[in-house]
Amino acid sequence: MKAFLMYPDRDFDPDQAAPANARELTQDLELDTLFDAMSGGDPSLRKVARTGVLNGMATPGEIFYRQNTLSDCLHQPLVVRGLYDLAVEAIAGEKAIFRSFFADHPGPLLDRSVSVLEMFVGILKRLRQVADDHADEFSSEAFTRFYLMLSTELDDDYFGVIARHLKHLRFHDGQLSSVRLGEANQGIDYVLREPHEQNRGFFTRAPVKKPAFSITIPDRDDAGFRALADLRDRELNVVADAAAQSVDHVLSFFTALRDELAFYVACLNLHEQLAGKGGPECFPMPTEAAERVLSARGLYEPCLSLRLDGRTTGNDLGADGKFLIMITGANQGGKTTFLRSVGVAQLMMQAGMFVAAESFSASVVRGMFTHFKREEDATMASGKLDEELRRMSDIADQISPDCLLLCNESFAATNEREGSQIAREVVRAMMDGAIIVLFVTHLFDLGHSLYERPPGAALFLRAQRDSGGHRSYRLTEGEPLSTSFGQDLYVRIFRH
């Protein structure tokens, strides 16, 4: 039984390794805010959200599969949360059933396994009930398949068989085993047996073939009781192992179900928070990498929006076919936020999620890399430029064509002329390597020279300010200007 709610043909592994640059991505795009919102305060949801977002899918087909599944969830949030709660209840229930100090002894192990299985059966029945009641309210390929699986695999006959076994394993009528003699006439090869019906006389206490003889261990004979328990363990060894394995199997089904549903529950959490802010959401339109699509309307940064009281400003973007998007202009003009909004939207799209925009369409990328300016290294190993170069070199080790590179004030640690020189060569090499580069910079020399002689299809955006000097947080197309308007900030702070 496979849930297959995340991928059409494989399981979702919440423990899979994140990409090598996951730490940088998380830090630079402030993804912790996103993960927190998705978690709703639940660490296990957070983990799944993180894995799901950071390990995006490679093809539009896979993305559509998940979008459709998520669309079902958005229409039936209560049913989906109910399914998730069932899986969580099963897993928590298993943990709550006492694991004896002697759990490695077959007797106690078997008793526990039977208790766990009884509890599991109850939850499986409720799961089947959900399928019976709600299957027709879902339309995605994933959920249709899932519900069909529940009703065929968990039919009433099957529940009947399980119930009979679980009852027998309690051995209310005694346990019967076949035994051979081994060395020194010790019992070996204990095999548990089911008594014949004809030996179950109404008045007989032991359901075995007659004639039969008995001994009794006297009260207070503690050593005697210990010996009996040992015998029982030998007899139950094989069956206890089988029962414990059954527990593991069912538990792993519930665990996988919980992990896959967890991603959708996390998406529901995020949706509810963003919807509460009134920000638009849409299912993006993924296209093949070669198509070089990157367009958006009303694109905003969800992490910032989640932190702010009011709404954030959205931006439009039309960069289809471009390899370079240069973003220049006013400080506090929303350049970094815009850069993050593109990165986060791309990640969410490839995770099969809705994105924070009125519309968003983009080609899938093979990987996303961020190169953001950082605080000075506290270990004193090197200066700032050295650290920046090393990080860019790490990126160069991993990056490949059809990747996306987001640079935020890169190479500003040295002076403007030389920072521009280094950045220009990096941008050129990346573009020629079929990598799409978004670059926020205040290096006028860099912006200006690339504007004059763009090395490929390029788009230049500028952070806006209105005539009163107020920032609008909107970006418009325009060539780089030679100032970042820092002077009026200075005047406001020092000469007020």
Next chain:
Amino acid sequence: MLLRSILFADPDANTGADEGSAPDFFPDLNIDQIVGAVIKGRDPYRLAPFFATPLTDVDAVLYRQEIFQDLEKEQLHEIVVKFAGTMERMRSLLRASAKAHYRYENERWFLDAVAVYCHGVTALVSDLAHAEIRSRGFLALREDLARYANSDRFTALAGEVRRLLDGLAAVRYCVLTKGTRITVGHYDQEADYSQQVVTTFERFRQGVVKDYRTKLPVRAGMDHVEAGILDLVAKLYPDLFGALAAFGGEHRAYLDPGISRFDRELQFYLSYLDHLAWLRGAGLSFCYPQISGQAKAIQARQTFDLALAAKLVGEKSPVVCNDFYLSDAERILVVSGPNQGGKTTLARTFGQMHYLASLGCPVPGREARVFLPDRIFTHFEREENLSTLAGKLEDELLRIHAILERATRHSVIILNEIFTSTTLRDALFMSQEILGQISELDALCLCVTFIDELSTLNEKTVSMVSTIAPDDPAVRTYKLIRRPADGRAYAQAIAAKYALTYDLLKGRIRS
């Protein structure tokens, strides 16, 4: 009876020294790392407040410098280290006493602790009598200590300890166990039976045989059987054990607060000197700076970043030393030049020099002349943080504004890489404004910048530049020298070092 402080010349000046918390600039200057390394392993002495409380009086600094210099002499150093060890032993006995379950166990640990204390004080007094001492602090302390050791209070205490210890050393008793019964009595010269057994069977000995003795585990405390036996012994010696019990009751407050404070203050010096000894072993020099509260003509020869040095020495890497000075009207060191050239390190070195000097500590370098500041201010670049929701430039301006609001002409201001997030033109305008204000204030300042023009701003500015190895532009020397800024940071060479020039990078992008 209170002993005079070895940390504060003026007994009233030490108020607040116990509460001091680390100044804001500790992380910028990596002084938190220095202090952390210095006081590591000495938590019980609570030294952090001492290192967080700079002095603003020249004489107070000299008072400590004298003590440091005395303690650099091996003889005195050995004496006080021995005393500190005694006090540590005393505390561990007190802890054992506090943990003990049974009364006679508890009381004996306590007596031993007091005995160690009396011995330690007596030894310290007699050792100091022959020690070569110059500092005002230790001369006063020697006097105070001698007076304390001769006081009735102390001699009575020591006498009582001696009598009790002698009495306990003379106790001997026997234990008889029969079945579940245990009997205790006075020792009566019974012969050694085990020895008789050994002697008897000695002749059968053939060679090495297996050792059947069990290694006894370290005992965590007394068990109840042993405690019961001890109760019986106490009945054999009622006077002695009565006196022992009374001693514990009467002398809880035996420890003189002055001795206790001396023990703690001593660690300020010993911890720092230990740290230095390690670095001196690696060939680094330290010196006692000339301190002035007026003259701003500062100077340092062959100085270095103490935090970085500790790291490099730990890695067995060489430490590069630098010189700097300001003379006449000069107040502002403008540091520029190639990156990775040690500019930030020089900024930290400059700040550490002033701060360590203001603690009364020896400073890195062969020779130093330092101005004693009222405050030190630092401005180091911070990581952009979305939760502030303020732009980086605004944040920077607000922080620098806050510094200039509080700084006086006695302050030291360290600006590391300001306005890197805006255009060259903006940065130039704002940096000039700010250095202009600092010039007017006449404060001491070190400013790391990539803007060459700042180094020739006015008569108060002096240019220092980081240098490179002439034969290989990618190799940094970490040497900074007084020289006009030349505006070439050789960033291209370092890009090649990381294979990030166009040709090299293009070749690295894998399909």
